[in-house]
Amino acid sequence: SSELTQDPAVSVALGQTVTITCQGDTLRTSFATWYQQKPGQAPLLVIYDTNIRPSGIPDRFSGSSSRDTASLTITGAQAEDEADYFCFSRDTSPNRLEVFGTGTKVAVL
Amino acid sequence: QVQLQESGPGLVEPSETLSLTCTVSGASINPYYWTWIRQPPGKGLEMIAYIFYSGSTKYNPSLESRVTISLATSKNQFFLTLNSVTAADTAVYYCARRRSYCSHGSCYGLIDYWGQGTLVTVSS
Numbered sequence: 001s002s003e004l005t006q007d008p009a010v011s012v013a014l015g016q017t018v019t020i021t022c023q024g025d026t027l028r029t030s031f032a033t034w035y036q037q038k039p040g041q042a043p044l045l046v047i048y049d050t051n052i053r054p055s056g057i058p059d060r061f062s063g064s065s066s067r068d069t070a071s072l073t074i075t076g077a078q079a080e081d082e083a084d085y086f087c088f089s090r091d092t093s094p095n096r097l098e099v100f101g102t103g104t105k106v107a108v109l
Numbered sequence: 110q111v112q113l114q115e116s117g118p119g120l121v122e123p124s125e126t127l128s129l130t131c132t133v134s135g136a137s138i139n140p141y142y143w144t145w146i147r148q149p150p151g152k153g154l155e156m157i158a159y160i161f162y163s164g165s166t167k168y169n170p171s172l173e174s175r176v177t178i179s180l181a182t183s184k185n186q187f188f189l190t191l192n193s194v195t196a197a198d199t200a201v202y203y204c205a206r207r208r209s210y211c212s213h214g215s216c217y218g219l220i221d222y223w224g225q226g227t228l229v230t231v232s233s
Contacts, residue, residue, distance in 0.1 A: 030217065033219045033220075042223035043220070043223060
């Protein structure tokens with residue numbers, strides 16, 4: 001099955017910019033979706049189709065992709081952005097379920 | 110407003126069967142996919158299975174021999190059973206809606222609505 005690898009943790013100063021990456025072979029041909037998860041809560045969809053924000057998601061969240069890596073950028077991070085972030089995409093085998101990335105814990109200092 | 114609610118026992122004994130129900134409100138089962146996802150404490154997310162409103166299913170190969178997903182369209186519910194559980198099956202179990210979208214000539218799935226999750230502990 002496919003693997004989507006993320007850095008375990010990153011930190012960002014309040015108001016600054018942070019980029020989270022997700023690496024995997026499937027991303028060479030598939031778009032990434034991004035979820036935010038706060039402690040004790042279900043994940044929340046923040047980006048899909050590489051860079052589309054669902055209604056209600058602030059425009060400080062943006063996505064991009066290059067070769068085998070998808071990225072989620074938070075421009076002007078707020079305290080409420082402190083959370084775990086997971087990428088999500090198709091498995092390299094088309095007959096398998098989608099897979100989640102390993103997750104990145106973002107700390108806003 | 111689409112809402113999903115998991116229900117079922119919070120404690121299951123080793124070797125027994127875990128059974129969960131997800132009740133959907135604010136949306137019809139048709140024409141979506143419905144999925145179960147789990148998250149062991151402090152760990153990442155794992156898709157277990159999904160079922161299309163028509164009844165077709167897809168399973169995680171690592172769990173397929175022990176898992177069944179089913180639905181009751183008239184009740185707007187779907188279900189998960191996981192047999193022969195061990196401590197490794199201890200996790201928060203989420204039910205969720207998976208929908209498809211197509212972009213640049215390919216189609217993808219995404220999870221757009223989640224239940225709040227229910228912790229299932231496997232222990233004697």
